[in-house]
Amino acid sequence: MGNQVKKMGKALMLVLAMLVCFNIGVMAQEIEATMAPENVKEAETTKVAGETETTKHTGEVETTTKANETETTKPSGETETTTPSENNNGTNTTQPNVRILFVGNSSTYYNDMPQMVKGLAQADGVNVTIQALTAANYKLYQFADEKDTYGSQLISALKNYKWDYVILQDHREMIITDIAKTQTAIETLKPLIQSSGAKMLLYDTQADYIGRSFTATGYSYYLSHNEIQHYMIKGYYMMGNKYGAQVISSGVNFERCLKQFPDIKLYNADNIHPTPTGSYLAACTIYGTIFNTTALENKYLPESEYDSNGLLKKVTKEAALKMQAIADPRLTIDTSYVEVNKGFNSKVTATLIANEKNEILKDYKNEIQYSSSNDTAISVNKYTGSYNAIGVGDSMIMATTDSGLITMCTISVKQPSTSFAINETGIAKLYKGDTIQYTTKIAPSDTTDTVKWTSNNTAVATVSDTGLVTAKKVGTAKITATTTSGIKAVRYIRVKLIKPKNVKVKKLSTKAKGSRYANIRIKWTKNTNAVKYYVYRSSGSGYKKIATTKKPKYTDKNKKKGVKYYYKVRAVYSNSKCNSYLSDTKSISLK
Numbered sequence: 001m002g003n004q005v006k007k008m009g010k011a012l013m014l015v016l017a018m019l020v021c022f023n024i025g026v027m028a029q030e031i032e033a034t035m036a037p038e039n040v041k042e043a044e045t046t047k048v049a050g051e052t053e054t055t056k057h058t059g060e061v062e063t064t065t066k067a068n069e070t071e072t073t074k075p076s077g078e079t080e081t082t083t084p085s086e087n088n089n090g091t092n093t094t095q096p097n098v099r100i101l102f103v104g105n106s107s108t109y110y111n112d113m114p115q116m117v118k119g120l121a122q123a124d125g126v127n128v129t130i131q132a133l134t135a136a137n138y139k140l141y142q143f144a145d146e147k148d149t150y151g152s153q154l155i156s157a158l159k160n161y162k163w164d165y166v167i168l169q170d171h172r173e174m175i176i177t178d179i180a181k182t183q184t185a186i187e188t189l190k191p192l193i194q195s196s197g198a199k200m201l202l203y204d205t206q207a208d209y210i211g212r213s214f215t216a217t218g219y220s221y222y223l224s225h226n227e228i229q230h231y232m233i234k235g236y237y238m239m240g241n242k243y244g245a246q247v248i249s250s251g252v253n254f255e256r257c258l259k260q261f262p263d264i265k266l267y268n269a270d271n272i273h274p275t276p277t278g279s280y281l282a283a284c285t286i287y288g289t290i291f292n293t294t295a296l297e298n299k300y301l302p303e304s305e306y307d308s309n310g311l312l313k314k315v316t317k318e319a320a321l322k323m324q325a326i327a328d329p330r331l332t333i334d335t336s337y338v339e340v341n342k343g344f345n346s347k348v349t350a351t352l353i354a355n356e357k358n359e360i361l362k363d364y365k366n367e368i369q370y371s372s373s374n375d376t377a378i379s380v381n382k383y384t385g386s387y388n389a390i391g392v393g394d395s396m397i398m399a400t401t402d403s404g405l406i407t408m409c410t411i412s413v414k415q416p417s418t419s420f421a422i423n424e425t426g427i428a429k430l431y432k433g434d435t436i437q438y439t440t441k442i443a444p445s446d447t448t449d450t451v452k453w454t455s456n457n458t459a460v461a462t463v464s465d466t467g468l469v470t471a472k473k474v475g476t477a478k479i480t481a482t483t484t485s486g487i488k489a490v491r492y493i494r495v496k497l498i499k500p501k502n503v504k505v506k507k508l509s510t511k512a513k514g515s516r517y518a519n520i521r522i523k524w525t526k527n528t529n530a531v532k533y534y535v536y537r538s539s540g541s542g543y544k545k546i547a548t549t550k551k552p553k554y555t556d557k558n559k560k561k562g563v564k565y566y567y568k569v570r571a572v573y574s575n576s577k578c579n580s581y582l583s584d585t586k587s588i589s590l591k
Contacts, residue, residue: 099162100290101198102132103143103154104169107205109134110273112311116283116300117290119307123300126291133157140170144185155192163198165290167248169205172228175235177216182235186243200245201289204236206254206278209271229255234373237408238396241337248289249406250282256404257281257326260360264319276314277323284327296328296355322360329354329361331368331405333397339412342446344389348380348409350399364403371398377413389413392448416485417442417449422467427492430461430471438467438491440481449484456480461493471495474529474578497571497580500524500533500552505567505588508555517558518590522567524583526552530571536582538566548572561590 098121102114114132121128133143135150145151158166168189170182186200193200207228213220223231229251240247254266266278274282284295301320302312312320333350340346350368354361370385372378374395380387387397392415396408423439430436440451453463460475469479477493501524508519522535535547535554543566547554559565566587571580 097127097129098164099129099198100131100165100167101157101163102130102134102167102169102203103140104132104134104167104203105138105171106134106136106273107172108132108167108169108203111276111279112309113274113279113283115309116280116311117287119300119309119311120283120287120295120298121291123298123304123306124291124293131157137171139174139181140168140185140189141174141181143168144188154189158189158192158196158198161196163193163196165201166193166196166198167201167203167286168245169203172205172207172232173214176223176228176231177214179235179239183239183242186239186245190243190245200243201248202236202240202245203248203286204232204251205282206251206266206274207232209267233406234396234408238410241396241408241410244336246289248286250285252404252406253281253285253326254278257323259404260326261322264322276312277316277319280312280315280320281323281327284323288327288330294328294355295324296358298324325358325360328358329403329405331399331401331407333399333407333409335409335411337410337412339414340389342389342392342413342415344413345387347384347386348397348399349385350407352401352405361403364401366401366403368399368401371400372396373398378411387411392446414448414484415444415446417444417447417483417487419443420449420451420481420483420487420489422481422489422491424491427494428469429494429496430469431498432471432473432495434471434495436469436493438463438469438479438481440467440489442483447483452482452484454480454482455493460495469493474573476575476577494577496578497527497530497573499580500527500569500571500583503567503569503583503586505565505586507588507590513558516561518561520556520559520565520567520588520590521553522556522569522586523553524569527571527580529573530580531574532572534570534572536568536570539563540566543568559590564589 100114100117102108108114109132114130118128118130133150133154138150142148143151143154146155168186170185174182190200207225209225211222211224211228213222215221232251233249236247239245257264257266264277265275266281267273268275284298287293287298288295300306300312302315302317307313330353331350332353333348335348348370350370352366352368369382370380371382372380372387372395374393376391377389377393378387378395378397379390380397385397385399389411390413392413394410394412396410398406398408400406420440420442423441424436428436438453442449442451451467453465453467455461455463455469455477457475457477458472460473461469461471461477461479463469463479467481471493472495474495474497476495479491479493481489503522503524505520505522508521510519512518524533532548532550533552533554534545535549535556536543537546537556538544546556556565556567564587566585568582568585570582573579
């Protein structure tokens, strides 16, 4: 019996062990499925200039919805343990941990580019924690949707953890065909990013190498590589300036590299995604932008001690050094977004920042020139950056160098109103439920002012953004229309009591002072908002108030027979301005 128990015990332990192994295997598969993009297609083996060995290029991943996370998120306040390393000056440094969150699609996660940023930082002695929430073909509006799988993950990460930098990247299709949707997504995410303690950056990626077709509002059109990059650069700077986000001009540096080093292949076989060399250029650009520094002479290079995960094994050291040189110079501008009035004159100044050891800049004059995207709004001096606000509208002043560096600022030209009035005159007298539409006239004709409508007593009357007033209850209200420039126009609303209804008069059988006289009863429907009523009588020569009563009835006593009497009633409110109009006339002839 004892042996049987032992055998059963061993069998049970074996089953449990198998179950544990099975569960671990399932968990590993689930983790692997979460971390790696699905449906990755491998293209033909291609030799790429600037890479050290034959590389299998990954095709465009546009069907998967798996996030490619580079590192598990750590709770707020938790730091990553790292060993202090030498920076470019050869000194050991220890800095606080910097937490960076990447949000985007395959243009971000390709070649594990966020980890390249980490490699550059660690080589400079900067402690960083990198987290990436990315999904192939994803758009920013999906990440801003709490009901979306990855949207809920992003919103949770922003609400529950602290970050130093959040980098947003949208699909090029959205930037070109529906940038308003991207802006709405940024407006949703911006307060969450700010509450997490982070600075928001927008990542302008490289354009398609050979161009492509786009469809918007049912119309299909083809854009070349240069046209796509132009729209992307302009779109990202427009949004960055508007929402106070710094733009990472990786797309600009791709353009500069294609011109400077045409033999280095930055695009893989699909002509969309970057090669490892292209990703290294993007990483150098991102690193320099975030930390306001340069990647030039950074020791994160192929076969270096910092490339422990081998991300640069397919990049030659020569190509890597050239990418550092391309990413080194930055063009900054002293204004990102400003609103000015028509007729205003001022100046913007761009500054070229570069390492003096950068050899490639010696091939250029490095002069800065300025241009306006909207000459009807802003005219700008090509050489000085001085501008004149000559017409209303938004314009982007673009500063460029002959080496291809670009930066932009937005000037929004406004025209204040000089006169303003409400067209409808007089006091509006309404009943509960009534409406009145106010309209306005404003000058000059090109004013950019808008009108804000307010009510000082919304319990009595509300007003919409377009000036539609709705009476809510008996009382008075003041409606004010105010232009952006501060000019005001006022109208007054009186919501009056409804005039008494169902007024009836009848001769009573009660005894009067004599046979030649009779008593008359006047009744009407009670108005719950009335505090009292006035009763008026006429026998043919004008009405006279004959009584004040709190009840919806009154007896007019001892009226002479042989006369026809006319009666009207008024409902009275605590504010006499809201008293009702007189009721319909009711008459009776005494016989």
